[in-house]
Amino acid sequence: MLVWIDGRPAALLPVTDRGLAYGDGLFETIAVRQGRMDLLDRHLQRLADGVQRLGLPLDLALVRAELLAFAGEFGHGVAKLIVTRGDGLRGYAPPVDTHCRRILSGSPAPTYPVRNRLDGIRLYPCATRLAEQPLLAGLKHLNRLEQVLARAEWQDPAYAEGLMCDSSGRVIEGVFSNLFVVRNGELLTPSLARCGVAGVMRAEVIARAAAAGVTTRVGDLDRAALLAADEVFLCNSQYGIWPVVALDSHGWPVGKLTRKLQGLLADLVDV
Structure with a gap:
């Protein structure tokens, strides 16, 4: 090293x-x-x-x-x-x-299964909640104990990531990823005004989607709205975009907009 x-x-x-x-x-x-x-x-x-x-x-x-x-x-x-x-x-x-x-x-660069990108992943519903602290919201500060505790909740390799909510129950992000949903052709990512990490890939997705004419919005997202989404995906600066196909017993398809955005970001991902 x-x-x-x-x-x-x-x-x-x-x-x-x-x-x-x-x-x-x-x-x-x-x-x-x-x-x-x-x-x-x-x-x-x-x-x-x-x-x-x-x-x-x-x-x-x-x-x-x-x-x-x-x-x-x-x-x-x-x-x-x-x-x-x-x-x-x-x-x-x-x-x-x-x-x-x-x-x-x-x-060394992390190695993730190709199927995560192609077929999508299952999300583990983490019980650990993110504390709401606007003074630190969005920052990638050194205290990552919430993420450590959340990641310790599962060992089953069937889950590639975990879903984290804030203390009020709003959906925020993955343990090491940002989350997007698609509904009626519109792209939505949760607000990070109270907690969460403002990922650089999240910012890049928002910018490239907007440049491609995709309506993009940042706002609060609850579990019901997540389950009602047409498509769901995660993003991270190391792996790009992973479609999400399941949370508990609920499922989503790998949708057209998710595939389009993967293509728009292909220059940033080793495949």
Whole structure:
């Protein structure tokens, strides 16, 4: 595994790092192919929003340069960027003199069954709920315990992903994916104003669908509306789009709009 810390090869992290102590930071998981990073601008836009909202004094130009250099050396796989508030003493109060730490690691690209993309997947109905916290909504912050608990709910390989709702019962996303439904030719994805992760592939799907003339809307989605959908699919920056064909005893077909969007995003997915 290739690892850089603050722009240099390294393997050790101080135990005083606030990312370790409090989850005080953000991360991005970026697909790298032939030395280039997919959707890099979208990753950096989300990171810029995150550092502004968390008050992290991060040099984004430096981060971009490091990502490009890292991708060129790494070549192919998945690059994970972790940004923390850096070192601190005991206590929640952020240090006055903050020096953000940048941790870059490279791993092999995940391998998913081709049938997930072609035939669709079954969703596991997770009992773990997402807490509603608008201050953190949309951010890819370091605290992923809700996702850890949700993913621990099933071991059956028949389920490729889990469905997560918020504490009020609204449908939000998958454990590691964003969710879309199609109804009467219209594309809808759940609002992330209260919780959830604003995925870069979600943003790309919205943009390409709109450019193709598909009516696209962001709004609240309850379970009844999900079950009434004509098509359902998930998206993620590593695998693109997976059709959803079942949740509990309910089923959906792999629909025409889902297939159309898979085709529009084919340049971002290794097949």
